[in-house]
Amino acid sequence: MKRLMLFTLLLLGTTCFLSAQVEKKVQAKIDQVIVYPIGAQLEYIADFQAQAGPMTLVIPNLIPYIDQENIRVVSDHNFSIVNVQVSTDYLKENPKSDEIKQLRKQIEELTNKIEDEELMIKLNRDKIDFLNQNKQLSGKNDPISPENFKQMNQIYGSNLEALTLDIQKRDRTVKKYREELEKLHNQMATLTRTPSAPSGVLTLTIQAKANKSSKLSFSVYTSFASWYPSYDIKFVGFDKPLEITYYANIKQQTEVDWDQVSILLSTAQPQLSAQIPTLYPYFLSFIGYGSGGGAVSSMNRAAAVKGEKVTPTFDFIQEFTSDGDDEIAIIEEPVTSRFSQMEIVKEYKVAARQTIPSSPKPMLISYGETKVDASFEYQAVPKLSDKVYLIAKIHDWKKAELASGVAKLFMENSYVGESRLNTGQYQDTLQLSFGVDHNVIVKRERVENYSEKTIIGSNRRENASYKITVRNNKSYPINIVVYDQIPISKVGEISVDGVDVNGGKLNKESGKVEWNLNLNSNEMKVVTLKYTLKYPKDKQINHY
Structure with a gap:
């Protein structure tokens, strides 16, 4: 009898609780988006009228496929959160x-x-x-x-x-x-x-303290968004700094348009799960080398030892043979974004609110401007081209917070082309080519009266001489670096002697010759390059 009465009381209490619990549909809007190189965090806000006691808030029309581990809900002081549930609505009306x-x-x-x-x-x-x-x-x-x-x-x-x-x-x-x-x-x-995509639904069980207007905010993470930088870099004069405009190429395919949202660009690689990562033992070992040089990364060592050929997703693959019969592939870690994981995390606030539709096409948004000091010089490789190029050297480019990406280059108001920045090159100076300047002339000619072939015994001797003429037709002095080369022999029967670079700087390992010249307005200078080749008379060589 007592058990029956207790069961009846519990049933009545549960019924009263359920009947007292209010369910309310609440519309939330995206207020801010933090966009990462891969992924984005969407921050929603919502206003609703709270009623004292238990309530159920149903928030529809969110982005689909929300991971419950990556959701964070914040309440004001009027209510506490009892339970959070995420579901997917496949029957929603087409938003269009x-x-x-x-x-x-x-x-x-x-x-x-x-x-x-x-x-x-x-x-x-x-x-x-x-x-x-x-x-x-x-x-x-x-x-x-x-x-x-x-x-x-x-x-x-x-x-x-x-x-x-x-x-x-x-x-x-x-x-x-x-x-x-x-x-x-x-x-x-x-x-x-296009079929209508499903939408996410957030269901919150809360306990409100009083009947009053309340605010709710929550954030969700999605991997269906990304951004990468690009730049406009403008040359405005030799005595002036370069002008740089920063752009974010934002792409989002969350099936929900971001309407008038605040944008924060981050270079972080987010790990938003509430589960703390596990720290495993860190064992030191020697890096294995083969006869071809290079190291095998730890993630592919097992495959390398077994002789399996590894095909990673990146640009550089070099193969060599170890002391044994196993074929080993040298692997660089795949690059998942244009930002190095070794860089300090940066955040950039876009000044005005933006509307970014859900689309496979990136949207271009400016997020900053700056000026950076640079030195300028002309460079030419007359053996390959009779054009002279204006080169800008940014010595302290890290202060400009440049990341790898495409830069559109402008000479004052004229577009001259694109250049790909590679900030992962780990050099102190970043070089940019602003194209051809037709007012600086370079010409390379073979000196025929010196260039001759003679036979001495069983060998043929070939004298080579080249004259390089540089002229500055501009109204102000310039500095120009001219590059050429001496051929290098890898065959014992071929020798290169009598090298004369006429004051140039010779790299004996690569054969590269460099002349650094200063020319006043309308001044012309000539440099010469000479060398002698000796090789068997019954053979031909690829000299040109």
């Missing part, structure tokens, strides 16, 4: 339904206008047929006086002209309407072709 209805209305209105115009064209053509028929009947039975003929001709001519011009005008109008109608049909096909 209002746009589809508007398009259908426009299509109907435009179709009616076309029908009205075509009806008037038909009526005008019937009138012209009527005039032509009356013109042919007039005068067949009774003679027409000259005065009547003149009057009938004026009536016919004026009516025919007005009707013909009206038909022409309406034909043009119908053509214009049909072009607009085709665009509307194409837009309608685009909207109805």
Whole structure:
């Protein structure tokens, strides 16, 4: 009997609790988005009227496929959060339904206008047929006086002209309407072709303290968004710094448009799970080397030892053979973003709120401007090209917070091309080419009276001489670096002797020759390059 009474009391209490719990649908909007190189954190806000006691808040129309581990809910002081549940709504109405209805209305209105115009064209053509028929009947039975003929001709001519011009005008109008109608049909096909994506639903059980207006905020993480930087770099003068404009290329495919949101760009690699990572023992060992040089990364060591060929997703693969028979691949770690994991995390606030639609096409947004000091010089490789290039050297480029990406280059207001920045090169100086300057001339010529071939015994001796002429046609002095080369022999029977670089700097290992020249306005300088080749007379070499 006591058990029956206890069960009845528990049942009544549960029923009262459930009947007292209020369920309310709350609409949340995205207020801020933190965009990472891969992924984004969406911060929602919502206002609702709290009622004292237990409540259930249902928040629909969120991004789909929310991971419950990556959601964070913040309450104000009026309520506490009891439970958080995430679900997916596959039956939601197409978010483009209002746009589809508007398009259908426009299509109907435009179709009616076309029908009205075509009806008037038909009526005008019937009138012209009527005039032509009356013109042919007039005068067949009774003679027409000259005065009547003149009057009938004026009536016919004026009516025919007005009707013909009206038909022409309406034909043009119908053509214009049909072009607009085709665009509307194409837009309608685009909207109805794409199936409606599901939406996320957040269900919160809360305990409110009082009946009052309350605020709720929560953040969710999505991997369907990314950003990478690009730049406009403008040269405005040799005595002035480079002007840099920073752009973020933001792409988001969350199936929800970001409407007038605050954007924060981050270079971090987010790990938003609440689960703390496990720290495993860190064992030191020697890095294995093969006869070809290089190291095998730890993540592929097992495959390398077994002789399996590793195919990673990056640009550089070098293979070599170890002391044994195993084939080993040298692996660089795959790059997951344009930001190095060794860099300090940076954040950039976009000044104005932005609207970024869900689309596979990136959206370009400016997030800053700066000026950076640079030195300028001209460079030329006359053996390969008769063009002279203006090169900017940014010595302290890290202060400009540049990351690897594409830079559009401008000479004052003229676009000269693109250059890919590689900030992972670990050099103190970053070089940018601003294209060809046609006011600096370089010319490389073979000196024929020195360049000759002779046979001495079993060997052939070939003298080579080149003259390089540089002229500055600009109105101010310049510095130019000219590059050429001496051939290098890797065969014992071929020797390179009598090298004369005329004051240039020779790298004996690579054969590269460098002349650093200062030229005043309208000044010309000449440098020469000489060397002698010796090789067996019965053989030919690839000298050019």
